[in-house]
Amino acid sequence: xNPAAFYPTATDYLRFLPELILTIGGVLLLVLEALTGDNxxxxxxxxxxxAVVLGAMFAVPVALANPGTSFNGxxxxxxxxxxxxxxxxxxxLFTLLCSTSYLSREKANTGEFYLLVLFSLAGQGIMAAxxxxxxxxxGLEIASISSYVLAGFLRDDKRGSEAALKYFLLxxxxxxxxLYGISWIYGVTGATNLxxxxxxxxxxxxxxxxxxxxxALMLIGLAFKVSAAPFQxxxxxxxxGAPAPVSGFLSAGPKAAAFAIFLRIFQTSFESFSSRYxxxxxxxxxxxxxxxxxxxxxQSNVKRMLAYSSIAHAGYVLVAVTxxxxxxxxxxxxxxxxxxxxxxxxxxxxxxxxGRGESHVTIDDLKGLASKQPxxxxxxxxxxxxxxxxxxxxGFFGKFYIFKAAIDNHLYWLSALGLLNSxxxxxxxxxxxxxxxxxxxxxxxxxxxxxxxxxxTMWFSAAGILTLGVFPGLVxxxxxxxxxxxx
Amino acid sequence: MTHLxxxxxxxxxxxxxxxxxxxxxxxAIGACGFMFRKNIITxxxxxxxxxxxxxxxxxxxxxxxxxxxxxxxxxFVMVVAAAEAAVGLAIILTIFRNRGTLQIDEIDTLKN
Numbered sequence: 001x002n003p004a005a006f007y008p009t010a011t012d013y014l015r016f017l018p019e020l021i022l023t024i025g026g027v028l029l030l031v032l033e034a035l036t037g038d039n040x041x042x043x044x045x046x047x048x049x050x051a052v053v054l055g056a057m058f059a060v061p062v063a064l065a066n067p068g069t070s071f072n073g074x075x076x077x078x079x080x081x082x083x084x085x086x087x088x089x090x091x092x093l094f095t096l097l098c099s100t101s102y103l104s105r106e107k108a109n110t111g112e113f114y115l116l117v118l119f120s121l122a123g124q125g126i127m128a129a130x131x132x133x134x135x136x137x138x139g140l141e142i143a144s145i146s147s148y149v150l151a152g153f154l155r156d157d158k159r160g161s162e163a164a165l166k167y168f169l170l171x172x173x174x175x176x177x178x179l180y181g182i183s184w185i186y187g188v189t190g191a192t193n194l195x196x197x198x199x200x201x202x203x204x205x206x207x208x209x210x211x212x213x214x215x216a217l218m219l220i221g222l223a224f225k226v227s228a229a230p231f232q233x234x235x236x237x238x239x240x241g242a243p244a245p246v247s248g249f250l251s252a253g254p255k256a257a258a259f260a261i262f263l264r265i266f267q268t269s270f271e272s273f274s275s276r277y278x279x280x281x282x283x284x285x286x287x288x289x290x291x292x293x294x295x296x297x298x299q300s301n302v303k304r305m306l307a308y309s310s311i312a313h314a315g316y317v318l319v320a321v322t323x324x325x326x327x328x329x330x331x332x333x334x335x336x337x338x339x340x341x342x343x344x345x346x347x348x349x350x351x352x353x354x355g356r357g358e359s360h361v362t363i364d365d366l367k368g369l370a371s372k373q374p375x376x377x378x379x380x381x382x383x384x385x386x387x388x389x390x391x392x393x394x395g396f397f398g399k400f401y402i403f404k405a406a407i408d409n410h411l412y413w414l415s416a417l418g419l420l421n422s423x424x425x426x427x428x429x430x431x432x433x434x435x436x437x438x439x440x441x442x443x444x445x446x447x448x449x450x451x452x453x454x455x456x457t458m459w460f461s462a463a464g465i466l467t468l469g470v471f472p473g474l475v476x477x478x479x480x481x482x483x484x485x486x487x
Numbered sequence: 488m489t490h491l492x493x494x495x496x497x498x499x500x501x502x503x504x505x506x507x508x509x510x511x512x513x514x515a516i517g518a519c520g521f522m523f524r525k526n527i528i529t530x531x532x533x534x535x536x537x538x539x540x541x542x543x544x545x546x547x548x549x550x551x552x553x554x555x556x557x558x559x560x561x562x563f564v565m566v567v568a569a570a571e572a573a574v575g576l577a578i579i580l581t582i583f584r585n586r587g588t589l590q591i592d593e594i595d596t597l598k599n
Contacts, residue, residue, distance in 0.1 A: 134560055134563060137563070137564075137567070138563065138567070141567045141570070141571070145567075145570055145571060145574050148574050148575070148578065149574055149577075149578075152578055152581060155581045156585065157585075158585050158586065158596055159596055159597060161578065161581040161582050161585050162582070162594050162596055162597055163597065164578045164581070165527070165578050165579065165582050165594065166597075168571075168574065168575050168578050169521075169527075169530060169531070169534070169575075172534045172571055172575070173518075173521055173534060173537075176514075176517070176518075176534060176537035176538055176541065179538065179541045179564065180514055180537070180540065180541050180544070182541075183541050183544040183545045183548065183557075184544070186545065186548055186557060186560070187507075187544065187547075187548035187551075190548075190552050190554070192556075192560070236597075237597040237598075240597050241596075241597045
C-alpha cells in the first residue's frame with residue numbers, strides 16, 4: 001500500500017476532536033498543577049477542567065458533522081458514538097461540579113483529581129467511538145486506570161483504599177478475559193476491525209466454535225465492566241468505599257461507555273451467531289435484575305443501596321441488549337442517558353448530605369430531611385421517583401421503551417419478570433422517601449448550606465429527568481435515528 | 488562435544504498448537520491463582536501471568552498469519568500492563584500503610 005495512505009488527514013483529527021481536547025486539556029492541567037504551589041487553592045484548576053469538558057462537548061457535534069472512520073478504520077464517528085460521548089461528558093461535567101467543594105471539605109484539594117477525570121473521559125470517548133478491538137482495549141484501560149486512582153483518591157481513608165484495591169484487581173482480571181477473547185478472535189479471523197471480523201465470520205470459514213468461545217471470553221470481560229451478575233461482586237464495595245462524587249461518576253460514565261462497546265461489538269462483529277448468545281444474555285439480564293434488587297432491599301447504607309440499584313439498572317439495559325434489535329439499541333441508549341441523570345442526581349445529594357468524612361450515609365441519617373432541607377429533599381425525590389420508574393419521569397419512559405422492545409422481540413417472560421423486578425425495586429426507593437418525609441429529624445442542628453456546584457448538578461438533573469419524562473422524543477428520536485451500525 | 492540428547496531434538500520444530508496450549512494453560516493458572524491465592528501481591532502476579540498468556544497467543548497467531556500486527560498488539564498489552572503495574576502497586580502500598588496487612592481476607596471493612 002502507498003505509505004501516504006497511512007498519514008492521518010485533517011478530517012481524521014476532526015472525527016477524534018473531543019478526545020483530543022480532553023487529552024490536551026488534561027496534560028495542560030498536569031503541568032499547571034505542578035507549577036502552582038503546594039499550599040495554594042487548587043479549585044481554579046477544577047474550573048479549568050470544567051471549561052475543557054465544555055469544549056469537548058462542543059466538539060462532539062463537530063465530530064458528528066464529519067461522519068466516517070478515521071486512522072485507517074480504528075475510530076468511527078457516527079451518531080451512536082456522539083450520543084455516548086455526550087452522555088459520558090455530561091457525567092464528567094457533573095462530577096467536576098460536585099467535586100470542588102467535596103475535595104475542600106475532605107481537605108484533599110489537589111489538582112490531580114480533575115485531570116484524572118479528564119483522562120478517564122478521554123478513555124470513555126475512545127470506547128464509544130472505537131471501531132477496532134485494540135482501540136476498545138486501549139480506551140477501556142485509559143478509562144479504567146484513571147478510575148482506579150479516583151476510587152482511592154482519599155488515600156488515608158481505609159474505605160477508599162479498599163475500594164480502589166477491589167476495583168483494580170477485579171477490573172484488571174476482567175480486562176485479561178476481554179483481551180484473551182480479542183487474541184482468539186484475531187487468531188480465528190486474522191482481523192481486529194469490527195467490520196472485517198463480521199465479514200470473516202459471516203463468510204462461515206473454519207473455526208466457528210473457536211469464535212464462539214472467544215465471544216464468550218469477551219462477554220465475561222464486558223459483563224464485569226457493566227457489573228452484570230454473576231460478575232457484580234465488586235460494584236457494591238467500590239461504590240460504597242469510593243468518594244461520593246467518584247461513585248456517581250463510576251456508576252454512570254464508564255458503565256455507559258462499556259454498554260456502548262457491548263452493543264457495538266455484539267451487533268456488528270458477532271451478529272452472525274446471535275442466536276447462540278441470546279440465551280446467555282437472557283439469563284445474565286434476569287440474574288442481574290434479581291441480584292441487584294433483592295440485595296438492595298436489605299441495605300442500610302445509602303451509597304451501597306444505590307450501588308445495588310445500579311446493578312439492577314444494568315440488568316434492565318441488558319434486557320434491551322438481549323433483544324438484539326435496533327429498537328432495543330435505541331431503548332438502551334435512552335435508558336443510559338436517563339440513568340446518568342437520575343443516578344448522578346442521587347449521588348450528588350448523597351455527596352452533600354454525607355458530611356465531612358462521609359459519616360452520615362445511612363438511611364437513618366436522612367430522617368426528617370424534608371423539614372430541615374426541603375429543596376435537597378425535593379430534588380432527591382425527583383431522582384428517586386425516576387429510578388423507581390414513576391410516570392412523568394425519564395425513568396418511566398426508559399423502562400417503557402425497554403420492555404416494549406422486549407415484547408416486540410417476543411421476550412415475554414423476560415419482560416414479565418423485569419416488570420416484577422421494578423415493582424420490588426419501588427420498596428427500597430420508597431424507604432428513603434419515607435425516612436425523609438415521615439420522620440422527625442434526629443438532631444436539630446442547623447444544616448450546612450449546599451455548595452453551588454452540587455446545587456447546579458441537582459437542579460440540572462431534576463430538570464432533565466422531568467423534561468425527558470414529558471418530551472421523551474427529544475432523546476428517543478435521535479437514538480432511533482442512530483441505533484444502526486455501519487456494517 | 489557430544490550431545491546427551493538425540494540430534495532430532497535440535498532440528499525438529501515445535502508445532503504452533505503447542506504454543507496456544509501453553510498460553511491457555513498459563514491463562515488458566517493465572518485465573519485459578521487469582522481466585523484462590525490470599526496474598527495481594529501474588530494475586531497481582533497472577534493477573535500479569537494472564538496478560539502474558541495473551542501476549543503469547545497474539546505472537547503465535549501473528550507468526551501463523553505471517554503478519555506483524557499481532558506482535559505490535561503484544562507491545563500495546565505490555566505498555567498498558569506497565570501503566571497498570573504503576574497504579575496497582577501504588578494502591579497496594581496505600582493498603583499496606585493503612586492496615587499493615589496484605590492478606591486479602593483481612594481487608595473487609597466494606598459491608599452492610
